[in-house]
Amino acid sequence: MQWEVVIGLEIHVQLATKSKIFSGASTAYGAEPNTQACAVDMGLPGVLPVFNGEALRKSVMFGLAIDAQINERSVFDRKNYFYPDSPKAYQISQLYYPVVGKGSIDIDLEDGSTKCIGVTRAHMEEDAGKSLHEDFHGQTGIDLNRAGTPLLEIVSEPDMRSAKEAVAYMRKIHSIVRYLGVSDGNMQEGSFRCDANVSLRPKGQEEFGTRTELKNINSFRFVEKAINVEIERQMDILESGGTITQETRLYDADRNETRSMRSKEEANDYRYFPDPDLLPIVISQEEIEQIRSTLPELPDAKCKRFVTQLGLSEKDARALTSDREMADYFEQVQQSIDDAKMAANWLLGEVSARLNKNALEIKDSPVNAEALTGLLRRIKDNTISGKIAKDVFEAMWEEGGDAHSIIESKGLKQITDTSAIEAIIDEVIAANPSQVEEFKSGKDKLIGFFVGQVMKASKGKANPGQVNQILQKKLKS
Amino acid sequence: MHNKTIAELINGLDAGEFSSVELTQSYLDRISSLDQHLNSFITVTSEWALEQARQADSQRAAGQAGLLNGIPLAQKDIFCTKGIKTSCGSRMLDPFISPYNATVIEKFNASGAVMLGKTNMDEFAMGSSNETSWYGPVKNPWALEAVPGGSSGGSAAAVAARLTPAATGTDTGGSIRQPASFCGVTGLKPTYGRVSRYGMIAFASSLDQAGTITRTAEDAALLLKVMAGLDLRDSTSVDKEVPDYTESLNNELDGLKIGLPREYFSEGLDDAVAKVIEDAIKEYEKMGAVVSEISLPNSKLAVPTYYIIAPSECSSNLSRMDGVRFGHRCENPRDLNDLYIRSRGEGFGPEVKRRILVGTYALSEGFYDAYYVKAQKARRLISNDFNNAFENVDVIMGPAAPSAAFNIGELTDDPITMYLSDIYTIAVNLAGLPGMSIPAGFVNNRPVGLQLIGRHFDEAKLLNIAHKFQTVTDWHAQGPGQFV
Numbered sequence A: 001m002q003w004e005v006v007i008g009l010e011i012h013v014q015l016a017t018k019s020k021i022f023s024g025a026s027t028a029y030g031a032e033p034n035t036q037a038c039a040v041d042m043g044l045p046g047v048l049p050v051f052n053g054e055a056l057r058k059s060v061m062f063g064l065a066i067d068a069q070i071n072e073r074s075v076f077d078r079k080n081y082f083y084p085d086s087p088k089a090y091q092i093s094q095l096y097y098p099v100v101g102k103g104s105i106d107i108d109l110e111d112g113s114t115k116c117i118g119v120t121r122a123h124m125e126e127d128a129g130k131s132l133h134e135d136f137h138g139q140t141g142i143d144l145n146r147a148g149t150p151l152l153e154i155v156s157e158p159d160m161r162s163a164k165e166a167v168a169y170m171r172k173i174h175s176i177v178r179y180l181g182v183s184d185g186n187m188q189e190g191s192f193r194c195d196a197n198v199s200l201r202p203k204g205q206e207e208f209g210t211r212t213e214l215k216n217i218n219s220f221r222f223v224e225k226a227i228n229v230e231i232e233r234q235m236d237i238l239e240s241g242g243t244i245t246q247e248t249r250l251y252d253a254d255r256n257e258t259r260s261m262r263s264k265e266e267a268n269d270y271r272y273f274p275d276p277d278l279l280p281i282v283i284s285q286e287e288i289e290q291i292r293s294t295l296p297e298l299p300d301a302k303c304k305r306f307v308t309q310l311g312l313s314e315k316d317a318r319a320l321t322s323d324r325e326m327a328d329y330f331e332q333v334q335q336s337i338d339d340a341k342m343a344a345n346w347l348l349g350e351v352s353a354r355l356n357k358n359a360l361e362i363k364d365s366p367v368n369a370e371a372l373t374g375l376l377r378r379i380k381d382n383t384i385s386g387k388i389a390k391d392v393f394e395a396m397w398e399e400g401g402d403a404h405s406i407i408e409s410k411g412l413k414q415i416t417d418t419s420a421i422e423a424i425i426d427e428v429i430a431a432n433p434s435q436v437e438e439f440k441s442g443k444d445k446l447i448g449f450f451v452g453q454v455m456k457a458s459k460g461k462a463n464p465g466q467v468n469q470i471l472q473k474k475l476k477s
Numbered sequence B: 001m002h003n004k005t006i007a008e009l010i011n012g013l014d015a016g017e018f019s020s021v022e023l024t025q026s027y028l029d030r031i032s033s034l035d036q037h038l039n040s041f042i043t044v045t046s047e048w049a050l051e052q053a054r055q056a057d058s059q060r061a062a063g064q065a066g067l068l069n070g071i072p073l074a075q076k077d078i079f080c081t082k083g084i085k086t087s088c089g090s091r092m093l094d095p096f097i098s099p100y101n102a103t104v105i106e107k108f109n110a111s112g113a114v115m116l117g118k119t120n121m122d123e124f125a126m127g128s129s130n131e132t133s134w135y136g137p138v139k140n141p142w143a144l145e146a147v148p149g150g151s152s153g154g155s156a157a158a159v160a161a162r163l164t165p166a167a168t169g170t171d172t173g174g175s176i177r178q179p180a181s182f183c184g185v186t187g188l189k190p191t192y193g194r195v196s197r198y199g200m201i202a203f204a205s206s207l208d209q210a211g212t213i214t215r216t217a218e219d220a221a222l223l224l225k226v227m228a229g230l231d232l233r234d235s236t237s238v239d240k241e242v243p244d245y246t247e248s249l250n251n252e253l254d255g256l257k258i259g260l261p262r263e264y265f266s267e268g269l270d271d272a273v274a275k276v277i278e279d280a281i282k283e284y285e286k287m288g289a290v291v292s293e294i295s296l297p298n299s300k301l302a303v304p305t306y307y308i309i310a311p312s313e314c315s316s317n318l319s320r321m322d323g324v325r326f327g328h329r330c331e332n333p334r335d336l337n338d339l340y341i342r343s344r345g346e347g348f349g350p351e352v353k354r355r356i357l358v359g360t361y362a363l364s365e366g367f368y369d370a371y372y373v374k375a376q377k378a379r380r381l382i383s384n385d386f387n388n389a390f391e392n393v394d395v396i397m398g399p400a401a402p403s404a405a406f407n408i409g410e411l412t413d414d415p416i417t418m419y420l421s422d423i424y425t426i427a428v429n430l431a432g433l434p435g436m437s438i439p440a441g442f443v444n445n446r447p448v449g450l451q452l453i454g455r456h457f458d459e460a461k462l463l464n465i466a467h468k469f470q471t472v473t474d475w476h477a478q479g480p481g482q483f484v
Helices: A053-065 A163-180 A220-239 A285-292 A299-308 A314-321 A324-337 A340-358 A369-380 A386-399 A403-410 A418-431 A433-440 A444-457 A464-476 B006-014 B020-037 B046-061 B103-110 B153-160 B177-183 B217-227 B271-286 B299-320 B336-347 B350-362 B369-389 B415-420 B426-431 B459-472
Strands: A003-014 A077-080 A090-093 A103-108 A114-126 A130-132 A141-143 A150-156 A192-202 A212-215 A247-252 A257-263 B041-044 B072-076 B114-119 B166-171 B186-189 B209-214 B257-261 B290-294 B395-399 B435-443 B446-453
Touching (some): A053 A150, A053 A163, A103 A163, A212 A220, A212 A257, A299 A314, A314 A340, A324 A340, A369 A386, A369 A403, A418 A464, A433 A464, B006 B020, B020 B072, B020 B114, B041 B153, B103 B217, B114 B153, B153 B177, B166 B186, B177 B446, B217 B459, B257 B271, B271 B290, B271 B395, B271 B446, B271 B459, B299 B350, B299 B426, B350 B369, B446 B459
Parallel strands (some): B072 B166
Antiparallel strands (some): A003 A192, A077 A090, A103 A114, A114 A150, A130 A141, A192 A212, A247 A257, B166 B209, B435 B446
């Protein structure tokens, strides 16, 4: 039987506000346990939540960026459940009236095409604290620093048909929230987390199959792996005539398998009801328009501009714009040297390769945009060749410093003095009489050999254009 | 000294007749000798009170006296008080020492008031007789075999017995007005949102409101002025100017339009209570008020509506009492579930458990629409009844409770009848309106209160109407023989 995969994602994005969604405590990451939990976050008797309007502004920015309906009135509900890291024993969330309604985004598929993925809704809620099971000798420690951190939960339609599409969607959402500055998107710190709903159905069937929910898969790589192993698991069951149980499953990255966490029967009844401590959240059309006016250029628009205005290929433009910092870096270099192709080639070539090798992000690159600009200027003014530039780049990456001083101190300056180049060429010609004969008898391809010998003799510093020109002249004379 | 009202005590302090320390000490002495008969206090904060009194005296000497400088008050044990046990009448919070002050407490502190202690109450404010308290029932000073009403029963009894000049209360379905009626004192429940709920342990968040229990309407006006106002820590508190409630106390009532809801004078109302209320209304007619019968047709929905909404909210509000971070924790829990089940099982009394169960049920999947959503619709109807009525009348009057105080133990096995003792007060909370109960007479030597219901934020008018009654009657000035 041919099976079709159906995937929907719920992405939790931590909104980058200074203080928590319902209290004045700081949201900074990494503080000593429970030092950033005030009376409200601890859920002491008598405390009340007060909504942080910045969370609304950032949520609306996201909604506008995906062309979603913005609800002028949204309501916070209580989701009731007992757990030690949930201090009030309810989470304040939005079930019935979320702030962001239906929207959509285009994702880019590997074959170069795009696909539109529906976003059902996005709602604001508070994060829980953390249970710490290590270091407490069989007991559990509770850290409430994270309790009350604002989240935007973005719920997709079940529009994805493969793990790769799910990853592409997740990357796109990640890119958008980072462009907007509504979240730092830091996955290690839990600022961007994903649950996936996965089901299979016979190809051509309208009705969805029974789904399972994969919890908390927190990297792009794991999302793809987790979904794929879950697809395989479900397919094995269905192929052998079994049925899928609706349940929540946990992905174990070490074993690359998913495990049942709880079945539908064991699922909590959250007893949602409107939180009587909070008024409905109201935002006017004027305020929405004001927020719209603050939206930055988004990845799709930027990509289009790079293609039409700067003449980049669709592929390069896409690669440069998926990350806002990469795009900003690129634009800074491009504007300084006025050569989009050169800037793009360097960023997607040397710079990206080194970043990947060292697992760094562009913002942490030891060679910043200004430094790279200095290097590329030296290529453009013929001080060094493109090949030498790669060595200089290596030195800049490893040791720091600017291109100019590295070129000077290492004597890498290109030889452009015609007489000096002629002297090297004469030596090479003298040392290779038989090749000279062959060339003269019509073996034109040997020009490459001579260029190589000259460059080698000059330690790569001779200007390749000049070398070629003088060689042709001398060999043909 | 203990028979003086707050207004009179302020004059005495101003005139230097006594100091706050002397005044405070005299009340502490009364509490220590008399409260053994009443059990109206859970905690008496003698040292703290005398310290506050000394500060008040020196502030007064320095010419920096706040509005309630040096005036002793008792606080219902539902308000969080920093460094002092805040039990809410429950074993669950018996070990709880609040690390912060409720906004109401801060406001009283800023005005120079002195806290004598924390008053007894029904557990988590759930009760109409003060019998659900972990600390034992409070007795009615007018008849020690009778209940003082609830849930602010400790406050009402303490004020009636002159153990404090005034006390705070909270009112979710009648918890100020019903005990005020039973104890022959003046109870004021302000408009929802008038007084901050921050630091007031939540029972039913959309209904709870802090208010006052005093001997006179004038004293209530003084206290409300201090308590009321916007609080940025409570999103449901309202940004509306706080008037000087004492200024309009003596306004004439000529032409005042009083509405008497026929539903409040029908089946279930004690005949003798009805007579007291009718006589009180006649006093108003003598002052020039015009009385007409009105209808609040959805009154019968109030009790069932309330007993969906309040338990639903309380089932969620009380979930934080889980034995994890504060409050009662069972001994040697085997695992997390055991910790929850035994801590809560031991910490909560039967009435609280009953309401948590009802609320949990009402919010459950499959029942939510039938109960909670429907109750919200009924709440709207009840609220509309009042809006319609207030198009034609200025104030609504009726009994505060269907009977005078019943005896301790009389209704403990009959929760439904117990719930019906709030039948005339509950609708006011559902509509968020201000209400009062003022002493209007006696039935078998037990006090009976007249209820006044006003428009939203019409506290000044209610206080004026109550005060004028107290200028032509002396029910409010009478005290229980043993305690005056």
